[in-house]
Amino acid sequence: MHKGKTKYMINFESHENIQIDKEKIEEVPNYKYLGQTTYLKETTKEEVTCRIRAGWKCFGKNRDIFLDDKVPISLKRQVYDQCVLPTMTYGCQTWSMTKAVGQKLRVAQRAMERKVLRLKLTDKISCEEIRNKTQVSDIAQYIAIQKWKWAGFVARLQDNRWTLRVTEWQPRNGKRSRGRQARLWRDDIVRTMGNTWTREAKDKEEWRRGAEGLILQWMDGA
Numbered sequence: 001m002h003k004g005k006t007k008y009m010i011n012f013e014s015h016e017n018i019q020i021d022k023e024k025i026e027e028v029p030n031y032k033y034l035g036q037t038t039y040l041k042e043t044t045k046e047e048v049t050c051r052i053r054a055g056w057k058c059f060g061k062n063r064d065i066f067l068d069d070k071v072p073i074s075l076k077r078q079v080y081d082q083c084v085l086p087t088m089t090y091g092c093q094t095w096s097m098t099k100a101v102g103q104k105l106r107v108a109q110r111a112m113e114r115k116v117l118r119l120k121l122t123d124k125i126s127c128e129e130i131r132n133k134t135q136v137s138d139i140a141q142y143i144a145i146q147k148w149k150w151a152g153f154v155a156r157l158q159d160n161r162w163t164l165r166v167t168e169w170q171p172r173n174g175k176r177s178r179g180r181q182a183r184l185w186r187d188d189i190v191r192t193m194g195n196t197w198t199r200e201a202k203d204k205e206e207w208r209r210g211a212e213g214l215i216l217q218w219m220d221g222a
Contacts, residue, residue, distance in 0.1 A: 009038075036091040044095045044183075052108045055088030059112055066116050073134065076116055080136050084112065092143045093150035096183040102140050109139045141215050148211040151189050155201035188214060 007028045008018055018025045030037055030046075037047055065071050065079050088105070095101070110127055113134045119125055131138070154163055189197050192213040201207045 036094075044097065044101055047091065047095065048101050048104060051088050051090060051092075052105065054090070055084050055108065055112075058084045058087040059115075066112075067118075069118075073116075077134060077136050080112070080116070080134075085137055085139065085142060088139065089143055089146065093147050094185065095143070095147070096185050097143065097147075097188055098183055102143075105139050105143070109136070144215045145211055147188065148207075148214050151186075151197070152201045152204065152207045155198040155207075156204070 006020070007026050009028060009030070018027075032038075037043070037050055059066065062079055062083060066076055088108070110130065113130050113136065114120070114125075117130060117133055119130065157163060186197075193200050193210060200210070
């Protein structure tokens with residue numbers, strides 16, 4: 001263990017310090033691991049902001065392709081779908097999506113599409129017309145498919161690993177906090193398939209067909 005690189009997070013107020021070999025370990029409100037930032041509280045909104053920033057950085061690295069009028073739109077679409085879109089949606093399988101988050105992602109994607117087509121907001125070109133020209137994969141639909149696949153994979157796990165255990169975990173005690181409750185990862189899945197979604201996911205082919213419900217839910221909400 002590298003004491004200088006080791007950090008810790010805590011989900012309750014404490015005045016105690018954690019030490020290793022009498023060296024104090026730093027407490028942090030969040031940490032980044034394997035390219036994804038983890039927070040104790042609502043994480044998706046902050047993570048999406050980071051992913052959008054990374055997406056624009058990737059877009060900038062390929063600006064010679066995206067902004068060259070001599071490059072066919074088919075090649076620009078391929079570069080976008082294979083480079084920019086995966087960068088913007090890295091780790092999306094774990095996101096708790098809301099209408100606001102979905103809208104934020106789609107706004108960023110539309111801004112990139114307008115840049116590719118050399119369009120401005122003042123040109124008053126509809127989103128449908130822009131998408132018809134670029135034909136890039138819709139980011140909300142892409143995320144829905146990735147999350148649906150991951151949910152099915154988790155539900156079919158048989159080895160009692162932590163991935164499934166924390167998904168099904170329910171607190172036995174504790175008081176419900178005031179105000180609107182934080183959105184859970186599984187809320188999207190439950191809304192589409194009901195509380196028995198883990199049982200439904202056992203049928204792989206049937207589960208694959210059920211993805212359309214989540215896609216429509218997100219496309220309408222975004």
